[in-house]
Amino acid sequence: MASGSVQPGRIRILKNGSQPSDGKVGPVVYWMFRDQRLRDNWALIHAVDQANKANVPVAVAFNLFDQFLGAKARHLGFMLRGLKQLNLVMEETLQIPFYLFLGEAEETIPNFLRECGASLLVTDFSPLRKVRNCKEEMCRRVGESVTVHEVDAHNVVPIWVASEKLEYGARTIRTKINKKLPEYLIDFPILKPPITKWILENQVTDWDAIIAEVLRKGAEVPEISWCEPGEQAAMEVLMGSKNGFLTKRLKNYSSDRNNPLKPGALSGLSPYLHFGQISAQRCALEARAVRKASPEVSDVQLIAFVMVLLVFATLFICFSFYLLFKAVDTFLEELVVRRELADNFCFYQPHYDSLQGAWDWARKTLMNHASDKREHLYTREQLEKAQTADPLWNASQLEMVHYGKMHGFMRMYWAKKILEWTRGPEEALEISIYLNDKYSIDGRDPNGYVGCMWSICGIHDQGWRERPVFGKIRYMNYAGCKRKFDVDGYIGYVKRFVSEMKKRKAENQLCGKPKELRS
Incomplete structure (x- = not known):
């Protein structure tokens, strides 16, 4: 795959724009929504690639929905803190401007496209009804010359490639996904700054004021302290040297993941995957690398090894490898097959919540x-x-x-x-x-x-x-x-945790600290 390009199967054309009468091609705008990251983002890669091909600049826009589907301080605070980090890194390393809009995306994004004269809008994929309806309305409101591309940057195998219909269960979609993995479970190209720089005045976002306001409005459900937001924190949870999932906790995943008393056996990645602060494809690539780095041992070989190694008292080593292989396979099943099955259901079943x-x-x-x-x-x-x-x-x-x-x-x-x-x-x-x-x-x-x-x-x-x-x-x-x-x-574990949380909240209120209980 040529550097900076995205497989065509990952892209859907939602609207074909007409050729501008003056022949001039306008900038590319990436409307970021579900995949809130700089690294390993196929939608951003596609936006930069298209901008470079047309020799035009590119910008990223994000629209903050007011309490999207009931989101409170817990959700919006985590999301906005991650976006604040993203804004800084994106402008420093790629010189790509980041625009944050408030209000209804059906209005703010088309208005921004007209203001900057954009010819192409790139957006990431979501199967949720509200987002899909928003995109349909957006396609109606943008100018005739604007083309709209949707890129599935969330799933390893794009949802419309994995299956063209509503799947009955994991057993019916698993084979379809596995057939496509060699084509789509590949590493990402290196993303470099766009060739043409953005010349319009960049928006200066008062992140602290916006975060303070959403925390105030959504205070009924306060923030949590056990997971730090952002791409760097997500990679630390996945690959950290102290307590990373793949580096330190993986081997117990398959055996302990269904035990509520052993939460440490779980990956802890769900907040980051949900907000797109880490790519599921990156997680799968790193998990596969862990498996390849270990000696391959089949079940039949394991039995033979056990018989011999019992004599030499090294059963533990052999069994550890077996647990590691099984854990990786179980993790990939949950990460790829089960997650994409959920997207399949919400994409092809309009009544996914009734x-x-x-x-x-x-x-x-x-x-x-x-x-x-x-x-x-x-x-x-x-x-x-x-x-x-x-x-x-x-x-x-x-x-x-x-x-x-x-x-x-x-x-x-x-x-x-x-x-x-x-x-x-x-x-x-x-x-x-x-x-x-x-x-x-x-x-x-x-x-x-x-x-x-x-x-x-x-x-x-x-x-x-x-x-x-x-x-x-x-x-x-x-x-x-x-x-x-x-x-x-x-x-008992939950009672102790709740008691400690209430105690910390009371202490923070007495000290005049914010209620969100951030560490």
């Missing part, structure tokens, strides 16, 4: 049992405040409210109990999405919508033995959790 989006069998069984008697019925307010008779569920809700993230295994249990405790599947789905989007740092994401739809509506799952309330939807209960992990230990 009962209408469920398969016929699931919708039928849920409606057949919608009037079944529930042992408990809770309001949204009671659930939000963790006021239920189930201490395990309460702990998972409090973990999300105060920590900003819930363990993946607990999120399944959490959503299924909401189905059990509300008046029907529609209400259960609405409440689960509301709570997840409001408190989880990676809310408002295809993974979150699919997680709720899997738990409540059986998406990407199969029918199970029929029972009250759930029908044929997969069932989870307290007793099953006790068999898998130390439930009391998890409840």
